[in-house]
Amino acid sequence: DAMVIQNPRYQVTQFGKPVTLSCSQTLNHNVMYWYQQKSSQAPKLLFHYYDKDFNNEADTPDNFQSRRPNTSFCFLDIRSPGLGDAAMYLCATSRDSGSYEQYFGPGTRLTVT
Amino acid sequence: GESVGLHLPTLSVQEGDNSIINCAYSNSASDYFIWYKQESGKGPQFIIDIRSNMDKRQGQRVTVLLNKTVKHLSLQIAATQPGDSAVYFCAENGAAGNKLTFGGGTRVLVKP
Numbered sequence: 001d002a003m004v005i006q007n008p009r010y011q012v013t014q015f016g017k018p019v020t021l022s023c024s025q026t027l028n029h030n031v032m033y034w035y036q037q038k039s040s041q042a043p044k045l046l047f048h049y050y051d052k053d054f055n056n057e058a059d060t061p062d063n064f065q066s067r068r069p070n071t072s073f074c075f076l077d078i079r080s081p082g083l084g085d086a087a088m089y090l091c092a093t094s095r096d097s098g099s100y101e102q103y104f105g106p107g108t109r110l111t112v113t
Numbered sequence: 114g115e116s117v118g119l120h121l122p123t124l125s126v127q128e129g130d131n132s133i134i135n136c137a138y139s140n141s142a143s144d145y146f147i148w149y150k151q152e153s154g155k156g157p158q159f160i161i162d163i164r165s166n167m168d169k170r171q172g173q174r175v176t177v178l179l180n181k182t183v184k185h186l187s188l189q190i191a192a193t194q195p196g197d198s199a200v201y202f203c204a205e206n207g208a209a210g211n212k213l214t215f216g217g218g219t220r221v222l223v224k225p
Contacts, residue, residue: 042216
């Protein structure tokens with residue numbers, strides 16, 4: 001089945017130690033999104049790629065970076081994780097931006113010790 | 114703006130009853146709306162969407178109603194089942210139209 005895959009599902013990192021989360025998709029969608037979701041809160045958009053064009057949200061900390069080497073893969077890099085970065089990180093894709101359904105992956109639960 | 118809070122509104126429903134989940138959206142320029150279901154430890158799952166040129170859309174056991182006058186969206190679930198227990202989020206595409214902004218979420222608990 002075509003889908004959005006996130007690895008790993010659970011990630012533990014130490015305070016200040018860089019970590020990379022990965023997302024891949026078999027839907028051949030143009031747009032890929034990264035969201036941060038904390039407990040009992042709505043997903044918060046960090047940034048998205050429309051094809052190779054990177055779009056950062058104004059309030060996304062500089063500590064968060066992203067790479068999209070090709071259509072299928074997108075990475076979230078957290079350069080120096082703090083305790084406040086512990087959250088579920090969700091990757092999503094859509095065929096086009098705006099008025100199209102976003103397909104979400106299962107998420108990566110990040111723990112910072 | 115972002116919804117911040119430690120406690121989600123909770124709707125407790127008897128199995129077999131109908132559920133209605135409400136959402137007030139913020140941007141009158143939004144022309145696309147979507148409901149997601151999120152079970153514990155999983156990513157959001159598409160339920161149903163609606164465009165602003167419609168005021169009602171039906172799916173399997175679900176109906177979405179859109180009232181643009183008061184910027185209100187609702188999701189109706191018919192004959193609620195235990196598998197419907199989850200957190201439900203509405204989302205709108207906003208003024209820029211190129212991304213979704215999520216509402217705060219409602220937890221639905223189905224009692225047997």
